[in-house]
Amino acid sequence: MTDTIAITGVTGDVGGKTLALLHASGADVRAVVRRSEQADRLRERGVDARLADLDDVDALTRALDGVDRFFLVTPVSERQAEQGEAGVRAAQRAGVPRIVHLSGGDAAEHSPMPWAAAAWRTDRLVRESGLAWTILHPSAFMTNLVPSAPAIRRGWYPHTTGRGRAGWIDTVDIARTAAAVLTSDDHDGTEPVLTGPRALDAAGIAGELSAGLGRRVRPLHLPSRVYRAVVRAGGVPAWQAEGLRQQFGRVLRRGLDGVDVMSDDVSRITGTAPRSLREWAADHRGELME
Secondary structure, three states: OOOEEEEEOOOOHHHHHHHHHHHOOEEEEEEEEHHHHHHHHHOOOOOOEEEEEOHHHHHHHOOOOOOOEEEEEEOOOOOOOHHHHHHHHHHHHOOOOEEEEEEEOOOOOOOOOOOHHHHHHHHHHHHOOOOOOEEEEEEEEEHHHHHHHHHOOOEEEEEEOOOOEEEOOOOOHHHHHHHHOOOOOOOOEEEEEEEOOOOHHHHHHHHHHHHHHHHOOOOEEHHHHHHHHHHHHHOOHHHHHHHHHHHHHHHHHHHOOOOOOOOOOHHHOOOOOOOOHHHHHOHHHHHHHO
């Protein structure tokens, strides 16, 4: 009998890609979603789906009944820390033997970014849970460049990171690593750091975009408060826009909280090297250029 793997956040990027990889491999995977229509669509694909909200520990405990491994993915929100705690408590109550948490490469107790501080709090609960655990610390997501598409089409990469560097990673590589960890017993008590192949500053990102898209893209540095205003104009809530200003204009720019740490953990765990930003850009040309 194969282990049952439950995943939250399956309507998002990493959670959805991890679910797809595991389902395609024949794993016994269970999606935990909030809405009945989401569950119906998943069941049409042959995926076991259970209804539970990350704010409801009782419902989440029921959804995790009989689960052997749990991939806890919490959405970025003002309740992220509370939802992370609910996930850990539900796993404990349901008797789930193993939990894997999608944290962040910059998770820190006193981070100025709400999501990084929330990830740190959940990490602490996972370590103290009494369950077998693994915590994944991915670097900056390449998909976070997609909102800059209007500027990229005009030949600019807007940023507020100065010379700060990070190991930008394709979320496909995060999902591949998560799937490998969730189907193995070899990573208990570890905290893999997941990065792309190179640490890139803004000029490096622009160069990789240029190479992948086949047209010149130049970096455009903005003062952090101007960057926040641009993000707000794009419809991002005020609390999140301020968090992004702190993330890129302070933490990444200054290399704080381990944001610039590089690792070969993706290659070591999956046996395949992570993809470069230029490869990612070429694959996402439609989103970035049209």
